[in-house]
Amino acid sequence: xxxxxxxxxxxxxxxxxxxxxxxxxxxxxxxxxxxxxxxxxxxxxxxxxxxxxxxxxxxxxxxxxxxxxxxxxxxxxxxxxxxxxxxxxxxxxxxxxxxxxxxxxxxxxxxxxxxxxxxxxxxxxxxxxxxxxxxxxxxxxxxxxxxxxxxxxxxxxxxxxxxx
Numbered sequence: 001x002x003x004x005x006x007x008x009x010x011x012x013x014x015x016x017x018x019x020x021x022x023x024x025x026x027x028x029x030x031x032x033x034x035x036x037x038x039x040x041x042x043x044x045x046x047x048x049x050x051x052x053x054x055x056x057x058x059x060x061x062x063x064x065x066x067x068x069x070x071x072x073x074x075x076x077x078x079x080x081x082x083x084x085x086x087x088x089x090x091x092x093x094x095x096x097x098x099x100x101x102x103x104x105x106x107x108x109x110x111x112x113x114x115x116x117x118x119x120x121x122x123x124x125x126x127x128x129x130x131x132x133x134x135x136x137x138x139x140x141x142x143x144x145x146x147x148x149x150x151x152x153x154x155x156x157x158x159x160x161x162x163x164x
Contacts, residue, residue, distance in 0.1 A: 011039070011040065014039065014040070014043050015039050015043075018039065018042070018043060018046075024051075026146065027142075027143055027146055028042050028046075029148075030142050030143075030146065030147060030148045030149065031139055031142055031143065031149075033148045033149045034098075034107070034135075034138070034139075034142075034149040035101070035102075035105045035107055035151075036098045036100075036101025036102055036104075036105055036107070037098050037101075037135070037139075040094070041094050041095070041098055042139075044090060044091070044094040045091060045094065045095075045136070045139055048088050048090050048091050049061065049064070049091070051143075052140055052143050052144065055140070058137050058140055058141070061136065061137070061140050062133060062136065062137070063084075063087065064087050064088060064091075065087045065088050065091040065092060065133075065136055066083060066084050066085045066086050066087025066088060066089065066091075066092055067083050067084075067087070067092070067129070067132065067133040067136065068083065068084050068087075069081050069082070069083065069084070070082055070083065070084040070086075083129060091136065092132065095132040095135055095136060096128075096132065098132075098135060099128045099129075099131040099132045099135060100128065102114070102131050102135065103128070103131065107151050108151045108152060109134070109138070109151055110131050110134060110135070113127075113130055113131060113134055114127045114128070114130070114131055117130045
């Protein structure tokens with residue numbers, strides 16, 4: 001019971017710290033507008049990336065988190081590609097459950113990615129990792145642009161033309 005009380009107190013302190021600065025509080029609210037992402041997820045990602053301060057682009061962040069693709073080859077042998085896992089394991093751990101929530105809540109940007117990747121290789125966990133990577137890039141983009149999450153539009157891409 002004591003540990004549970006201490007956890008609640010720590011969560012309240014983290015939230016109070018995040019909301020102490022108006023500018024940070026506004027950005028945190030934008031990040032929490034994603035269904036399935038909460039204060040704990042945002043706090044860990046911001047703490048581990050120092051508020052995305054040192055990252056100039058998304059590829060640096062992806063590499064830092066360990067979501068970049070690593071080749072498995074030697075000489076003539078060419079193996080499978082996998083995520084490197086050489087990055088920050090805390091970011092990957094904290095994005096694990098929100099990735100499940102993206103599929104459960106059928107958030108359009110994420111469910112399309114899940115279905116497309118799952119149809120390709122029929123391995124659910126690979127599809128969840130793809131969602132984790134997409135979620136991290138969206139968190140970064142929303143933080144930098146100071147915008148709320150809009151599940152309908154799909155990133156920087158134009159909508160596909162309809163050939164009716």
